Amino acid sequence: MTAPITTSEQDQDITATVLRERSRLWNFIRRRVADQTDADDILQDVFYEFTQAYRLPDPIEQASAWLFRVARNRIIDRFRKKKEVALEDLAPNNDEDDDCRLDLMLPSPDAGPEAAYTRAMLLEELQCALDELPANQREVFIAHELDGVSFKEMAEQTATSINTLLARKRYAVLYLRQRLQALYDE
Numbered sequence: 001m002t003a004p005i006t007t008s009e010q011d012q013d014i015t016a017t018v019l020r021e022r023s024r025l026w027n028f029i030r031r032r033v034a035d036q037t038d039a040d041d042i043l044q045d046v047f048y049e050f051t052q053a054y055r056l057p058d059p060i061e062q063a064s065a066w067l068f069r070v071a072r073n074r075i076i077d078r079f080r081k082k083k084e085v086a087l088e089d090l091a092p093n094n095d096e097d098d099d100c101r102l103d104l105m106l107p108s109p110d111a112g113p114e115a116a117y118t119r120a121m122l123l124e125e126l127q128c129a130l131d132e133l134p135a136n137q138r139e140v141f142i143a144h145e146l147d148g149v150s151f152k153e154m155a156e157q158t159a160t161s162i163n164t165l166l167a168r169k170r171y172a173v174l175y176l177r178q179r180l181q182a183l184y185d186e
Contacts, residue, residue: 014054017063018047025067032075042074122180129179137172140165 026043033039049070053060060066130138143149151169155162 010055014051017050017054017067021064021067024064025071028068029071029075033078038078042071042078045074046071125180126176129176132179133172133175137168137175140168141172141176144169 022043025046026039029039029042029046030036033042046067050060050063050067053066054063130142133141140154143154144151149157151162151165154160154165158165
């Protein structure tokens with residue numbers, strides 16, 4: 001039987017995680033939130049929640065993934081509170097939107113056999129769900145999320161407006177989110 005983790009050890013783990021993830025998390029939030037004050041507030045909220053959750057009896061298995069998920073949820077909450085948000089403000093501002101890549105949201109294949117199994121299972125389910133999408137939605141989703149093609153490039157290649165491509169991806173994401181919700185709940 002292992003000895004319980006002391007508060008001092010928890011504080012050290014929390015500090016190490018904050019120092020390791022702060023810069024990436026800040027960039028992730030800042031790319032999605034225009035106002036620096038709002039971004040600061042979200043970052044502080046995320047780290048506060050992390051500190052509280054870390055002290056609970058059930059440990060946080062993958063701290064990085066947990067932090068980014070909470071940050072994304074806080075950003076969504078912030079947008080919901082605002083009365084009007086222009087569509088352009090929600091669209092990615094640049095082609096270097098790396099923190100929103102699908103491969104960064106999946107468990108790392110190097111995180112052990114359980115994470116590798118989970119990753120493989122999620123990718124298999126994602127492939128099945130993608131096969132169920134209408135072709136135009138599937139193509140936009142795969143091009144943007146998996147191949148890293150920008151909406152601007154897709155618009156030029158297909159002679160389709162960026163707003164149409166954004167709408168197709170949005171419908172694909174909504175369907176995939178609904179279709180894969182059971183996996184997320186597990």
